[in-house]
Amino acid sequence: DAAQETKVITQQPLSSVAQAEPQEKTVDPEEEEVQEEEPVSHRKATVRTDGGKKKNTLIILGVIALLIIAAAAFLLLMGGFHSVALSKENRLAAGDTWTMYVEQNGKITVRGELEGASSFSEGVQVSGYGSHAAALSDKGKVTDNRFSSEVSSWNKVDYIAAGKNHIVAVTDEGKVLCAGSEEACQVSSWNNIEKVYAGNETTVGITNDGQIKVAGNGEFLSSVTGISDISMSDNLAAYVRSDGTVAVSMLGSGNVLDTSSWVDVRNTAVGSDYVIGLTTDGSILCESADEEFKAEVTGWKNIRYLAASDRTAVAIDRSGNMHGAGDNSCNQYENQNKKDDENQEDEQLEAPKNITVTESTANVVIKWDTVENADSYVVSISDIGELPETKNNQASLSASSFTDGETYSITITAKPKSSSKAKESSTTMEYTYAAKKVQLTTPTGITASTDAKGWTIQWGAVDHADYYEISLDGSQPQRANTNSYIYDTSQIISVGNHTITIKAFSVNSTYTESEEGSGVVQYEPQLKTIPVMYIQGESTYVDSGNPTVDVYVGMDYTYQDLDSMAGGFAAASQRTLQDPTGTVHINDTTTSIQIYLNEQES
Numbered sequence: 001d002a003a004q005e006t007k008v009i010t011q012q013p014l015s016s017v018a019q020a021e022p023q024e025k026t027v028d029p030e031e032e033e034v035q036e037e038e039p040v041s042h043r044k045a046t047v048r049t050d051g052g053k054k055k056n057t058l059i060i061l062g063v064i065a066l067l068i069i070a071a072a073a074f075l076l077l078m079g080g081f082h083s084v085a086l087s088k089e090n091r092l093a094a095g096d097t098w099t100m101y102v103e104q105n106g107k108i109t110v111r112g113e114l115e116g117a118s119s120f121s122e123g124v125q126v127s128g129y130g131s132h133a134a135a136l137s138d139k140g141k142v143t144d145n146r147f148s149s150e151v152s153s154w155n156k157v158d159y160i161a162a163g164k165n166h167i168v169a170v171t172d173e174g175k176v177l178c179a180g181s182e183e184a185c186q187v188s189s190w191n192n193i194e195k196v197y198a199g200n201e202t203t204v205g206i207t208n209d210g211q212i213k214v215a216g217n218g219e220f221l222s223s224v225t226g227i228s229d230i231s232m233s234d235n236l237a238a239y240v241r242s243d244g245t246v247a248v249s250m251l252g253s254g255n256v257l258d259t260s261s262w263v264d265v266r267n268t269a270v271g272s273d274y275v276i277g278l279t280t281d282g283s284i285l286c287e288s289a290d291e292e293f294k295a296e297v298t299g300w301k302n303i304r305y306l307a308a309s310d311r312t313a314v315a316i317d318r319s320g321n322m323h324g325a326g327d328n329s330c331n332q333y334e335n336q337n338k339k340d341d342e343n344q345e346d347e348q349l350e351a352p353k354n355i356t357v358t359e360s361t362a363n364v365v366i367k368w369d370t371v372e373n374a375d376s377y378v379v380s381i382s383d384i385g386e387l388p389e390t391k392n393n394q395a396s397l398s399a400s401s402f403t404d405g406e407t408y409s410i411t412i413t414a415k416p417k418s419s420s421k422a423k424e425s426s427t428t429m430e431y432t433y434a435a436k437k438v439q440l441t442t443p444t445g446i447t448a449s450t451d452a453k454g455w456t457i458q459w460g461a462v463d464h465a466d467y468y469e470i471s472l473d474g475s476q477p478q479r480a481n482t483n484s485y486i487y488d489t490s491q492i493i494s495v496g497n498h499t500i501t502i503k504a505f506s507v508n509s510t511y512t513e514s515e516e517g518s519g520v521v522q523y524e525p526q527l528k529t530i531p532v533m534y535i536q537g538e539s540t541y542v543d544s545g546n547p548t549v550d551v552y553v554g555m556d557y558t559y560q561d562l563d564s565m566a567g568g569f570a571a572a573s574q575r576t577l578q579d580p581t582g583t584v585h586i587n588d589t590t591t592s593i594q595i596y597l598n599e600q601e602s
Contacts, residue, residue, distance in 0.1 A: 082140040082156040082172060089195075090125035090160065092305035092316055094269075095133060097330040099307065099314050100126045101322070108135060112332035116145035127162040129198065130309070134162040142169055150179035163198030164234070170196055176205060184216035199232030200251075210242070220249035229267040231275075233310070238268040238275045248275055248287075257287040269308035271326070276313055278306045284315070290391050296325040329418070348423040349374055352393075352412040355429050359436045361464075361510045364402060366410060367394040373422060374414040382409040389415070399510070404435035439512045440465055443483075443502040446519030451588070454554055455487040455523055457500055464511050465504035473498050488554075495552065497522050525552035530590060532566040536575070536597045544569045549593065556583045559595050566595075575600050 091102045098112035102123055110117045114133055120126070120143060123135035134144040134151075142151040142160060147167050154177050159170040166180025174192040178185035184203045190213050197204045205213035206227060214221050220237055221227075224247070229240040235252035238259070246259040246268060254273045262285050265277040274288035282302040288294045297313055300323045305316040311327040324333025352368040366379060370393045379395045380386040383406075387395050402408070408431050416422040445460040457470060461483040469477040470485045478485060497520050504514040529550050534542040547566040551557060560580040563570050570577050578596040 084124050084136060084138050084140050084158055086138070087125045087136075089267075090127055090136075092307045092314065093126040093128035093133065093162075094307040094309040094312055094314050094332070095128040096130050096310055097332065098128070098133070099312075099322075099324075099332045100128060100133060100135070101305070101316060102126055102135075104320070106138065111334070112330040114145070119143055119145065119148075125160055127160050127198070128309070129162050129164045129200075132162050132164065132167070134160050134167050136160045136169075140172070142167070144179075147179040151177075159195055161196045161198040161203075163203065164200040166198060166201075166203070168196045168198050168203050170194070170205075174208065176203075178203065181216065186215040187213070197230040197232065199237065200234050202232060204230050204232075217251075220251060231268045231270045231308075233270045233272060233308075235272055236270040236275060238270050238277075240265050240268055240277075244280070246275070246277055255289055259285075259287055267306060269306045269313065271308045271313060272310045274308075274313075276306060276308060278303055278315075282318065292391055293325055297323075347421075349414045349416055349425045351425040352377070352414055352427045355410070355412060355427065357410070357431050359399065359434065361436045361438050362399055363396050364399055364433070365394060365396045366412070368412055368427075369393065371414040371425070373416060373420065375417040375420075376415045378413045378415065380411045380413075384408070399436070402433040402435075404433060407432045436510060437512060438464075438510060440504040440506060440514035442515040443468065443504055443517035446500050446502065446517065446521060448500075448521035448523065450523065450525040450554060453486055455525070456484060457487070457521065458484045459502055459517070459519075462504040462514060464506050464508065465514070466507045467505050469503045469505065471501045474501075477503075495523055495525065525554045526588070527551070528553050528586065528588075528590070530586070530593055532562065532593045532595060534569060534595050534597055536599065538596075542573070542575075542597065544573075551586045553586055553588050553590075556585050558583050562593055563595055570595070570597055573597075573600065 086102070086106060093100045095114065098110060098114035100114070100120060101109045102125065103109060106122050106124065108120045108123050108126060110120055115131060116133070120133065120135050122137065123143070124138050125136040127134050132146050134142060136142055136157055140155060140157045142154050142157055144151045144162070144167050151167060154169060156172045157169045157177070158172050161168050163181070163184060166178060166184045168176060168178045168187065170176055170193050174194070176187040176190045176193050176196060178187050181201050184198070184201050187203055187205065190205055192207045192209070193205045193213065194208050195206045201216045202218050203215040204218060204221065207213065210226065212221060212224065212227055224239060226242045227239045228242050231238050235250065235254055236257070237249045237251055238246055240246055244264045246262045246265050248257045248259055250256060257275050259275060259277070262277050264279045264281070265285065266280050267278050269276045274286065274290070274293065276297055277285035279285065282304065284298050284300045284303055286294045286297045300315055300317070302318045303315045303323070304318050307314050312332055313325050314333045315323045317323065321336040322333055324335055350371050352371055355366065355368045358365045376389050376391050377393065378386060378389050384401055387397065409428055410431050411426055411428040413424055413426040415424045441462050443459045443462055447458050449456050468480045468483065470480055471477045472487065499518060499520055501516050501518045503516050527550055529548050532544070532547050532549055534544045536542045547569065549562055549565040558580065559577050559582050562584065563577060575597040578598055584593055
């Protein structure tokens with residue numbers, strides 16, 4: 001028993017006791033209790049308790065699994081698993097008073113004045129037009145400062161474009177979503193769309209196979225094919241063809257911009273009156289009447305992203321530096337590779353020099369030398385007023401604004417940049433306007449042609465001529481309001497050569513009448529052979545042997561002349577003509593001539 005076992009242990013040698021102690025310590029008291037004889041009821045209760053724990057654990061694990069499955073299904077339904085990578089396009093956007101750029105880390109930087117700017121913090125794409133801005137998140141959700149409620153339900157978006165009055169997006173299935181302008185949002189039937197572009201009441205889509213879809217005011221794209229990129233403003237639309245060339249459509253007023261020499265262009269940006277192209281090597285092309293603006297933007301190098309709006313153009317280079325040109329009144333951009341001269345002296349700009357005034361029949365052009373460090377110029381003219389501020393060293397206005405012989409004071413003011421400490425300067429000169437008189441060009445290229453209408457005289461149109469005076473063989477001049485005149489047969493003396501003289505006139509006092517242009521032309525109407533029928537009394541046909549006459553179309557002949565030309569049948573048959581002096585007009589539809597005879601003399 002236990003007492004005897006203990007006694008035996010205590011009587012063992014010390015070494016034996018040392019060996020036995022570890023065995024005694026390794027015995028688990030709980031195991032000893034289990035090994036002891038227990039009531040059957042106690043053992044059954046222990047078994048039921050262990051099984052309950054396992055069952056509860058299985059139930060908990062099952063509930064967790066169901067929750068995970070439900071959460072995954074919900075996220076899938078809500079587009080939670082959709083992911084959009086940081087775009088190589090739509091990384092830079094410009095509006096009328098702001099710019100927005102997606103940094104490499106996905107942070108959005110907003111410069112200038114933009115309504116709702118705080119809502120744009122992170123994204124993979126940005127787009128804008130005027131005061132309208134939008135961004136796309138990496139989850140395929142859209143943020144918009146104008147149509148926030150409409151776009152809140154959009155999911156799985158891969159591409160966005162913000163127009164003047166609408167927002168358009170492409171889903172991962174190639175479908176197009178749109179909010180805003182009803183006209184520009186006629187896109188619900190579009191499929192397989194890869195990219196979209198938005199303008200003023202215009203939406204353009206490019207399909208996966210390069211086809212063009214247009215909604216709204218897109219007439220300018222009706223005959224365009226093979227487009228890889230489009231940019232639009234209120235006045236311009238520029239599109240890059242698949243071969244890297246660029247074409248421009250004028251949507252409003254302004255000078256036509258010639259981009260026919262551009263090659264290797266990747267994408268474009270357009271403003272109010274200029275177009276900029278980004279080439280594959282990162283250099284910039286520009287077409288603009290503003291030479292200073294053009295020189296500045298074409299100096300940018302290693303550019304990766306480009307954007308423009310109205311009078312502002314911005315770019316981001318491969319190092320992440322921003323470049324800007326044009327209007328910066330709201331601090332839309334910062335030229336990060338330039339530093340302002342903080343020590344610029346507070347001095348006055350040099351006054352404009354060498355002012356010249358040139359008159360033409362249409363305009364008066366004022367020019368002057370460029371002033372160093374001047375940002376713009378203002379021209380004011382006494383009795384006319386102040387002209388719009390310009391960045392060019394010339395100004396033009398209509399000649400009709402001036403009065404011939406009047407003297408005017410012309411003041412030209414050079415203005416510094418807003419960031420400069422320099423002061424503006426002015427120069428005033430006296431100018432007497434002498435209206436330009438120009439003689440109209442002498443009419444040339446006089447030709448003649450004959451048809452059933454008569455004898456038509458034509459000549460080359462004279463620029464600025466409002467009407468002409470034409471004379472036949474020195475006769476009384478006739479007025480012609482176009483560069484042609486038709487003489488009827490009553491005005492023509494005879495078949496053959498005739499001298500035509502023509503003068504050009506203008507109702508504008510700026511232009512004086514031209515010298516007299518002259519030319520010798522031939523009147524030779526179409527000759528036609530027509531059968532002649534003789535009728536006695538009112539309806540009795542007389543056999544005359546079916547004679548014919550050769551007559552000119554467009555001329556009048558008397559019955560007496562026609563009878564003579566037909567062989568003189570009336571006299572030969574001892575008959576007389578009922579109306580010998582009556583006339584017959586020959587036209588191209590005349591098929592026969594009837595000559596009426598009196599009764600045969602007895």
